[in-house]
Amino acid sequence: MRRAFITGVNGQDGSYLAEYLLRKGYEVHGLIRRTSSFNRGRIEHLHTYEGDKGLILHYGDLIDASNLFHLLRKIDPHEIYHLAAQSHVGISFETPLSTTNIIALGTLRLLEAIRSLDLSETKIYNASTSELYGNTTQCPQNEDTPFMATSPYAIAKLYGHKICENYRDAYEMKIWNGIFFNHESPRRGENFVTRKITISIAKMLQKKQDKLYMGNLDVIRDWGYAPDYVEAMWQMLQTDKPDNYVIATGVGHSVRQFIECAFEYVDIPISWKGKGINEKGYGLLRHSKQKKILVEINPRYNRPIEVNRLIGDSTKARKTFGWRPKTTFKELVKIMLEEDIKREETTCKFLG
Numbered sequence: 001m002r003r004a005f006i007t008g009v010n011g012q013d014g015s016y017l018a019e020y021l022l023r024k025g026y027e028v029h030g031l032i033r034r035t036s037s038f039n040r041g042r043i044e045h046l047h048t049y050e051g052d053k054g055l056i057l058h059y060g061d062l063i064d065a066s067n068l069f070h071l072l073r074k075i076d077p078h079e080i081y082h083l084a085a086q087s088h089v090g091i092s093f094e095t096p097l098s099t100t101n102i103i104a105l106g107t108l109r110l111l112e113a114i115r116s117l118d119l120s121e122t123k124i125y126n127a128s129t130s131e132l133y134g135n136t137t138q139c140p141q142n143e144d145t146p147f148m149a150t151s152p153y154a155i156a157k158l159y160g161h162k163i164c165e166n167y168r169d170a171y172e173m174k175i176w177n178g179i180f181f182n183h184e185s186p187r188r189g190e191n192f193v194t195r196k197i198t199i200s201i202a203k204m205l206q207k208k209q210d211k212l213y214m215g216n217l218d219v220i221r222d223w224g225y226a227p228d229y230v231e232a233m234w235q236m237l238q239t240d241k242p243d244n245y246v247i248a249t250g251v252g253h254s255v256r257q258f259i260e261c262a263f264e265y266v267d268i269p270i271s272w273k274g275k276g277i278n279e280k281g282y283g284l285l286r287h288s289k290q291k292k293i294l295v296e297i298n299p300r301y302n303r304p305i306e307v308n309r310l311i312g313d314s315t316k317a318r319k320t321f322g323w324r325p326k327t328t329f330k331e332l333v334k335i336m337l338e339e340d341i342k343r344e345e346t347t348c349k350f351l352g
Ligand code: NAP
Pocket: 007, 008, 009, 010, 011, 012, 013, 014, 031, 032, 033, 035, 039, 060, 061, 062, 063, 082, 083, 084, 085, 086, 087, 088, 102, 127, 128, 129, 130, 179, 180, 181, 182, 183, 184, 189
């Protein structure tokens, strides 16, 4: 039986990847942090996955080098998926030191533990990111596009990306960097833009929220569906040569388009008036008689530096291991909204 070890198993991607590997018959081990209250909603169901042994959890932390060393010695995994991170770009401006410690030094701690244990046959996936491209003028971005990282998060990830390449070259370690563009799902953290929009709309329909307060509406992202993307992590580790791969849909949409598409799905067309921080989105909610302001700008959600446009070209992944996205932008919006609407309706039922 193949053994996999996932850092960040409790996150969006970690939870889908754990499911995917369990389905493939892997023995799956995951690293979780100790928290004062339980936050394992995404992986709770995996403990008894289809009656099998299920996911095996280990306490640990990327800031604790000896913990990583002892765990890896015990588990001796065939594959390591390194996903753990403080993954919010905006928040990285507020917490640059801990973000850098977890992402940059955390990756180095993991690599050093693997090297010290001489796990030379272990394959390693490193969660790199499209944020490395920053405000490059090249579009779409591929594996050869120069990096222009513009946030503490992206700069820490750039270190992680580069140290993985360095250990690959220097010690012949089997490390793949997945340069993933934004990917979302009903399990996406609540303060990422897509999930914030779908949760807010679901709450508005239940009269539990009046407005959606947003930052920059005109940035463009290449949004895919997370379960499609975790498949690419596994697929690249099955190729012969460790390398870097861009994973993206190749289609960009603005935050504004995401908002419009999500509101349209619940039959509320949005019309925009005003400019800059005074711009407002108007629409008619089912329970109101006249159009109201449903979207407003709040500058607190702007970042000190914005990454304006990320659109990826994943031709290399398609040619090498046949990966392509299965879910369209519209389908993604629908999947996320339906799930959040269901969740809000259920909560309302319980509240009476
Ligand atoms: P996520 O939902 O934020 O999950 C991150 C996970 O890392 C969480 O389980 C978190 O644990 C864990 N973690 C944070 N600090 C840790 C520490 N010090 N020690 C151990 N674990 C720690 O992120 P995601 O969306 O699944 O993304 C997975 C990875 O891909 C991240 O590295 C992210 O930067 C990268 N990435 C994501 C995207 C995307 O669009 N989703 C795109 C490109 C790259 P808690 O649950 O305890 O907080």
